[in-house]
Amino acid sequence: MKRIDLHVWGPLIALIGLFILGALLNPAFLAPANLSNVLARSAFIGLIAIGMTFVITQGGLDLSVGSMAAFLAGITIMAMNALVPIVGESWGTILLGMGVALLGGIAAGYVNGALITKARIEAFIVTLGTMGIFRSLVTWLADGGTLSLDSGLRSIYRPVYFGGLGWLTWPIIVFAIAAVLGEWTMRHTRFGRHVEAIGSNDRVARYSAVDVERVRLATYVLLGVLVGVATILYVPRLGSASGSTGVLWELEAIAAVIIGGTALKGGRGRVWGTVVGVLILSMIDNILNLTDLVSPYLNGAIQGVIIVLAVVLQREKRTAE
Amino acid sequence: MKRRNLMKLPLAAAALSLTIGAGFAQDAEKVVIGVSIPSATHGFMGGLNWHAQDTIKRLGETYPNLEFVLATAPDVGKQVSDIEDMLATRNIDGLVVLPFESEPLTDPVKQVKAAGKFVTVVDRGLSEEGIEDLYVAGDNAAFGRVAGEYFRDNLKAGGKIVVLRGIPTTLDNERVEAFQAALEGSDKQILDMQYANWNRDDAFNVMQDYLAKYPEIDAVWAADDDMAVGVLEAIAQAGREDQMVVVGGAGMKDIIKRIMDKDPQLPVNVTYPPALISSAIEMTALNFVSNAPMTGRYIISSQLITPENAESFYFPDSPF
Numbered sequence: 001m002k003r004i005d006l007h008v009w010g011p012l013i014a015l016i017g018l019f020i021l022g023a024l025l026n027p028a029f030l031a032p033a034n035l036s037n038v039l040a041r042s043a044f045i046g047l048i049a050i051g052m053t054f055v056i057t058q059g060g061l062d063l064s065v066g067s068m069a070a071f072l073a074g075i076t077i078m079a080m081n082a083l084v085p086i087v088g089e090s091w092g093t094i095l096l097g098m099g100v101a102l103l104g105g106i107a108a109g110y111v112n113g114a115l116i117t118k119a120r121i122e123a124f125i126v127t128l129g130t131m132g133i134f135r136s137l138v139t140w141l142a143d144g145g146t147l148s149l150d151s152g153l154r155s156i157y158r159p160v161y162f163g164g165l166g167w168l169t170w171p172i173i174v175f176a177i178a179a180v181l182g183e184w185t186m187r188h189t190r191f192g193r194h195v196e197a198i199g200s201n202d203r204v205a206r207y208s209a210v211d212v213e214r215v216r217l218a219t220y221v222l223l224g225v226l227v228g229v230a231t232i233l234y235v236p237r238l239g240s241a242s243g244s245t246g247v248l249w250e251l252e253a254i255a256a257v258i259i260g261g262t263a264l265k266g267g268r269g270r271v272w273g274t275v276v277g278v279l280i281l282s283m284i285d286n287i288l289n290l291t292d293l294v295s296p297y298l299n300g301a302i303q304g305v306i307i308v309l310a311v312v313l314q315r316e317k318r319t320a321e
Numbered sequence: 322m323k324r325r326n327l328m329k330l331p332l333a334a335a336a337l338s339l340t341i342g343a344g345f346a347q348d349a350e351k352v353v354i355g356v357s358i359p360s361a362t363h364g365f366m367g368g369l370n371w372h373a374q375d376t377i378k379r380l381g382e383t384y385p386n387l388e389f390v391l392a393t394a395p396d397v398g399k400q401v402s403d404i405e406d407m408l409a410t411r412n413i414d415g416l417v418v419l420p421f422e423s424e425p426l427t428d429p430v431k432q433v434k435a436a437g438k439f440v441t442v443v444d445r446g447l448s449e450e451g452i453e454d455l456y457v458a459g460d461n462a463a464f465g466r467v468a469g470e471y472f473r474d475n476l477k478a479g480g481k482i483v484v485l486r487g488i489p490t491t492l493d494n495e496r497v498e499a500f501q502a503a504l505e506g507s508d509k510q511i512l513d514m515q516y517a518n519w520n521r522d523d524a525f526n527v528m529q530d531y532l533a534k535y536p537e538i539d540a541v542w543a544a545d546d547d548m549a550v551g552v553l554e555a556i557a558q559a560g561r562e563d564q565m566v567v568v569g570g571a572g573m574k575d576i577i578k579r580i581m582d583k584d585p586q587l588p589v590n591v592t593y594p595p596a597l598i599s600s601a602i603e604m605t606a607l608n609f610v611s612n613a614p615m616t617g618r619y620i621i622s623s624q625l626i627t628p629e630n631a632e633s634f635y636f637p638d639s640p641f
Contacts, residue, residue, distance in 0.1 A: 028534050144371060145361070162558055238551060242367070246365075290534050296516050
């Protein structure tokens, strides 16, 4: 019993360890403003990683999410700018823009999911393809430059990233709600159980009258929606999107999912673990910036070591189990 | 003025070939110039792509006998293939190349030169000397030095500076070394240097952390205007706009606009013009349509943009 606990709590222990390390190295780490920054930054990858947990748990993969976020941010900005002369610089325009991001996310997720489940192409190949397509589209829309939000709208929209309830800014609140809902869906709903069943053995799931293709498709659409939500929170931060938006977010999201204890081969999903994984990743970044422990040339290496260590730790606990 | 005169050259040549005949017929023959550049992955490259397309369009109209093949590559491998294709199938007479990386591009460009073509290398040198006919580049050392000298001469005594670096490359090293050299011996202090990869979001994160770490910062050298945008947003979030100045680089139009409007937060900027690709393409074209000698090295200096001269660096149509 004790051992199983250790195995489950592995990532959390790593997170607490990092937290203590950060506090010891630089007291500025514990300042509420800094912790708020770290949590808010984690929200984009965090929301995407929660969706990715479902996709990976059912045995799939989505490499297109970073490019998709950039593309959605691009069309959201263009839609809002186009609506300014019609609707005016108001919340109405922004709400419509948010609608564009969400609908775009649903559509993009559906395209990925349909190509994988209906056309029966490998998830890796489909999403590698759409990754390139979304990235090129946003570069093309921006004419190789940057799409910027109308400055009047920007000042209305800005509090969505920077505002909130004190230090708890909106991205943190949304991330927390999504995490709780995600965990609940995975643990306590039929959908969550089907996702895990398909990931463990899709043939058995099929024989058990689970509509495998429909559930798979739904996980990609869910991921698309969450990418849309992440975009809604991302756009007010810098008010711009370009070809360099969201680069490598897909790998960070996948790394967070795996650090959190979800198996890359599917079958076992743990949403709260993913949240811990995301926090570990952004906390490493923050601590490296706040201290002068290592040459900045080595930042990537430190991150790599911690990612591998976090997973190794779990594997050991797992064999002990 | 200069260009106007040159415009007459092909006309004169055409007239001559009509009257004298076969001897000058070659002048009117098609000349194909290949242009190989990295694709628009960030603001600066976006501007560079825009200027390349703009120049090609303009030159194509001016000199009907010039034909351009433009290829943009997202990585080194694709660029090497592009150049091989240009040589094998498009029968180019000249090549303008901005190498992704020096080492892997050296040999393919050497092959082009060995085939007797005119080679222009832009911005990033090849790892072997003497391959290119013409070298056009910005001055990376001056880019860092000009910013460093500005801080040295204008910051208050004991001023504290934080630096955001680009992507770890020799280009970035040259800039930062010159920046440090300019500040050496002065009473200004560099607090910290971290990589933010010429990326807005990364710069935002790094700047947030700088602000958490240092209660007192007087100046930020963002070294690129894309990064400056992220830096400005992080400073605004912390409400410390009045405490520090930000110096970016490369002259993004929004930043130049704010310098023109005398924004106290953005006193100056340093040029590293993406339009240097235009210089390279124009000079390569001139090599084929004029008698002007076009070989050698052409280094475009980095200038300090101030509110007084900002207007001449403002290109509202460019995407950068």
